[in-house]
Each structure stands twice: as C-alpha cells, then as structure tokens.
Amino acid sequence: xxxxxxxxxxxxxxxxxxxxxxxGLNLHLKDGDFVTVIGGNGAGKSTLLNAIxxxxxxxFGTIEIGGVDVSHMPEHKRAQFLGRVFQDPMKGTAPDxxxxxxxxxxxxxxxxxxxxxxxxxxxxxxxRQLLKTLDLGLEDRLTTKMGLxxxxxxQAVTLLMASLKRPKLLLLDEHTAALDPKTAAKVLELTxxxxxxxxxxxxxxxxxxxDAITYGNRLIMxxxxxxxxxxxxxxxxxLTVEDLLNMFVRASxxxxxxxxxxxxx
Amino acid sequence: xAFLYALPGAxxxxxxxxxxxxxxxxxYKILDIADLTVDGSICxxxxxxxxxxxxxxxxxxxxxxxxAAGALSGxxxxxxxxxxxxxxxxAGILTQLMLYSxxxxxxxxxxxxxxxxxxxxxxxxxxxxxxxxxxxxxIVAVVIVALRLFFYTEVGLTLKSTGDNPDMSRAQGVDVSFxxxxxxxxxxxxxxxxxxxxxxxxxSANINDGKGAIVIGLAAIFIGLSVSMKIKPNFVVSLIGxxxxxxxxxIVYNFVILMGLKTDYxxxxxxxxxxxxLAVPYLKSEYFSKPLPAHGSAAKANHAGxxxxx
Numbered sequence: 318x319x320x321x322x323x324x325x326x327x328x329x330x331x332x333x334x335x336x337x338x339x340x341g342l343n344l345h346l347k348d349g350d351f352v353t354v355i356g357g358n359g360a361g362k363s364t365l366l367n368a369i370x371x372x373x374x375x376x377f378g379t380i381e382i383g384g385v386d387v388s389h390m391p392e393h394k395r396a397q398f399l400g401r402v403f404q405d406p407m408k409g410t411a412p413d414x415x416x417x418x419x420x421x422x423x424x425x426x427x428x429x430x431x432x433x434x435x436x437x438x439x440x441x442x443x444x445r446q447l448l449k450t451l452d453l454g455l456e457d458r459l460t461t462k463m464g465l466x467x468x469x470x471x472q473a474v475t476l477l478m479a480s481l482k483r484p485k486l487l488l489l490d491e492h493t494a495a496l497d498p499k500t501a502a503k504v505l506e507l508t509x510x511x512x513x514x515x516x517x518x519x520x521x522x523x524x525x526x527x528d529a530i531t532y533g534n535r536l537i538m539x540x541x542x543x544x545x546x547x548x549x550x551x552x553x554x555x556l557t558v559e560d561l562l563n564m565f566v567r568a569s570x571x572x573x574x575x576x577x578x579x580x581x582x
Numbered sequence: 583x584a585f586l587y588a589l590p591g592a593x594x595x596x597x598x599x600x601x602x603x604x605x606x607x608x609x610y611k612i613l614d615i616a617d618l619t620v621d622g623s624i625c626x627x628x629x630x631x632x633x634x635x636x637x638x639x640x641x642x643x644x645x646x647x648x649x650a651a652g653a654l655s656g657x658x659x660x661x662x663x664x665x666x667x668x669x670x671x672x673a674g675i676l677t678q679l680m681l682y683s684x685x686x687x688x689x690x691x692x693x694x695x696x697x698x699x700x701x702x703x704x705x706x707x708x709x710x711x712x713x714x715x716x717x718x719x720x721i722v723a724v725v726i727v728a729l730r731l732f733f734y735t736e737v738g739l740t741l742k743s744t745g746d747n748p749d750m751s752r753a754q755g756v757d758v759s760f761x762x763x764x765x766x767x768x769x770x771x772x773x774x775x776x777x778x779x780x781x782x783x784x785x786s787a788n789i790n791d792g793k794g795a796i797v798i799g800l801a802a803i804f805i806g807l808s809v810s811m812k813i814k815p816n817f818v819v820s821l822i823g824x825x826x827x828x829x830x831x832x833i834v835y836n837f838v839i840l841m842g843l844k845t846d847y848x849x850x851x852x853x854x855x856x857x858x859x860l861a862v863p864y865l866k867s868e869y870f871s872k873p874l875p876a877h878g879s880a881a882k883a884n885h886a887g888x889x890x891x892x
Contacts, residue, residue, distance in 0.1 A: 394755070396753055408749045409749075410750055411742070411746035411750055414746055418742075419743075422740060422754050427755050434734060435734050435738060
C-alpha cells in the first residue's frame, strides 16, 4: 500500500544548521498494516510523515501509495489518498466553521468540488449518526463552531474527517500528545476502533512505548533518519518497554532520548 | 437642519461604500489577507465605468465590465502572491501601483473624466438621492444573495476553510493557492463594481479616487460587525452589518464636515478610527484580562505533571 524507497532529506544543506533528517529510508507497508512509529528526538518521525504528505519535496527517493508514484504530486493532490491527524488539535479543523461543514469538506476529499450546495440534507443525518458513535454528545451540536470544542473533541472529529472518505493510508502524528491522559486514552481507543473496523493502512507516531506495543500489528523505530528496529506480529505483542530500549541501544549504539517518552515512563 | 438635508446623500454614498467594504470583508475576514489592491481596483472600476458610459455603453453593462476588470486585478495580486511567493500585503501594494498606470491609461492620460448624467441613464446619481438609495439597495441585495449562495457551495466552503485553516484545507485536498486567487478576484470584482457606482453617483472618475479605500472598508467592517455579531453571528447578518457600517461611516463623515472640519483632515480621522478598532482586542488581552488565580493554575500544573504517567 505504501512503498518508500531510499528517501533522503537534508534540511539547511551547506550551513551550520545542516541536519540530515531522512537518511536513505526504506519502508514497505502491506494493505491493512497498522504500524506504530517511535524514535528519539529528531529521529525523523515527523519528517517521514511530512514527506509522505508532500509538505516539501525530498532530495532523493520515491514514494508510492497504492501503486501510484506520488513523489512529484503537490500536497493537495496527494490528499486524495491520505487521511491525516495532526499533533496540534487546532490544525486539523477549521475553527470558525460548523462541525457539519468541516465534515462535509472532508467527505469531498479527492473529488472535484462543484458549485452545488456544500452540505446536502441527507449528509446531516449521516454525520449525526457518525458523531453519535464518538459518544461525546456532538450529535446534537452539528452546527456548533469547531473552535468551541475541546482539544479531545476536535481530535475525535478530525479522526472522523480523516476516515470519512476511506483513505489509502492514515497518518497520525502524535495525535494524542497534546491531550490530557484520560482524553488521550479515549481518543486512542477510538483510533483503534476506526482503524480496525475499516481495515485502514495506518502509520501512527507515538511517544508512548506502551501504546506503541499495545496497538497495531507492526512497530518500527527510527534513529538518525532510518529504521533501526522493525518487528511485527507475535514478536511485537511479546515486547516489553525494556526490550524496546535495549533493542534501540543495540541497533543505534545510543541511549534512547525522547523528552516526552522519558517523561511518560 | 442642514444635517437632515445631507442625510439621504450620506445613506446613498454609504450604501456604495458598504458594498465596497463587502469586497474588503471577503479578502480580510474570509481569506485572512490584508489586500491593498483595493485602493487601485476601486479606481479602476470608476475609470472603466466613466469611459464606457462616454462610449454609450448602458450603465448596468458598464458596472458588470467594471466587476470583471476588478476581478482581473485580484487575479494579478493572487498570482503574485501564490505563484511568485510574494507576501500578500506586498503583492497588493505592487498591483495597486500597477493599477495607477492602468487607470491613467484608461482615462487617456487625463486625471479626471466627467460623466454626463443627462446623456446617460445612470443607476445612481447625487441629483436623485431617493432613486439612488433604491437602486443601490437592489444591487447590494443581489450581491449579498449571490455571495450567500456561493459561499455555501462545495467550492465556497473550501474558500472559507482556506482562510480559516490552510493546513486543514490542504490535508482535505483543497488547492489553497487557487482558492486565494479566486477569492481575491471576487473581492476586487465587488470593489470595482462599487467604484463604478461611485463614479456614477459623483458624476466623475478621478485618478485619485479610492485613496485610503481599504481603511474606509475596514472601518465599515469594524463598525458593522461590532453590532451584527451581537445580534446573530451568521454570514448574511454580517454582510448586512458591513453595509450598515458603511452607512454609519458616511453619516458620521457628513456630520463631521457640517461641524466645520476641513475635508483635508478626514483621512486622518478614518485612520485613527481603524487604528482604535484594531488596537482594542490587543489592549483588552494585554491590560484588561483577569489573571488566573495563582492557586488554581498551580494546582492544574501539578495535576498535569502527576498524570503524565499514562
């Protein structure tokens, strides 16, 4: 479903701030893979996701989604294949627009938008049912401005928006990191439900090692812009956080350093 | 008494400036771009209208052509910004400067062109204020209805989201660059349409028409929204509020003139009004917001730290 070949990206090349963010990264995701991604500070996790989304062009390498080479596609064109949830709850929705309008915009991702009404009547009922499944009481607040919702509510709606039009690949960039622990757990459960129910191919960055082990069928660990640990299936289910840290040291020769991961252990 | 006599004129002219302010509302409020093209495109509308009327083109057709010309100038600003990467505020200034030359060209090198109200069947003219108010109200209503319909289409919604959250828009497959160009085209089209009406109302087009139009537009927006947001914060009420803001601005303007203030100083007054409106939200948050009780916020911080072990 996703095939990344020899992806290379250096920020500020030739300056004192030069930073090799992706160093010949290769990654192949099968249809329905739910992959959790962990790694230290500056390991290239977000850079990897941004490269897939097309936020900027990589220096080298190719990205294929569902057999289509998207390496040279602008961000808004790639969006037809991708569902995205950002770390910042403010980033995923339009705050000054209604919940139902946000959903309607997402439902048309990848289609040619026309000069016909932006929200059809039948859609409202459909969205009401969908919002009901979130169990956040949003089904009665269809016309509420998105900006009035809490961070957790926004991330939940953003998840709906990302999966409303079935994406070939769902990208989650530490989407629970900005939430309080209780809300984070709820949003994570919701994520798991949406991903498994729809059998979505998913890349989820997380700073929480336990979550990385609990969720998904495969786990990759990044260091210095490439993958240093890649485990799946039963082997992954058996992992402990200690195992992961040891694997990291063995593979990279460094001590695992991620501010958030350390704080949350 | 003199003030009452001046009132119908102030309302008619205020309606036209309110229409212009709706154009500014689209760029400034919806697209979140401070578009300075406006000072030029309003004059372009006026010049084109004057020339077309002199050629015998009907008044209604001349304002539609003025709209198209304004839209084109919006496209230029949009492309300077999106295709060439020039910051939007500078892109607007550059187009505004270009338009000065364009406008002189349209007027055939002269700085003033008169419109003969007897030779043309004008939509609005200061000799008939009641008629002007009626025509201007109809045009304003048509524009508001058209915008209401457009901004609630599939395309229109993405235009709103483009200004509201460009990151989200791109992630949902919206071509943000295209939308900015489209939005600036609509905005400047409306501004030029208002310029054309203004030329008809005053009976002339002047190369200096429209200097500071953006400031008048912003003043109308702030005055209007300060009232309409309290009544009902929806799209149509906001637009009607902006029109009302334009009318209030022109009533105040006429009042101040009657009080004996020299017209030379009016631009200073407009700028001060807008500066105050722009400053109020900042001053409020900086000096008048209540600090969180120290006890409460400390407890919160502890709570977050203690619970991070998830």
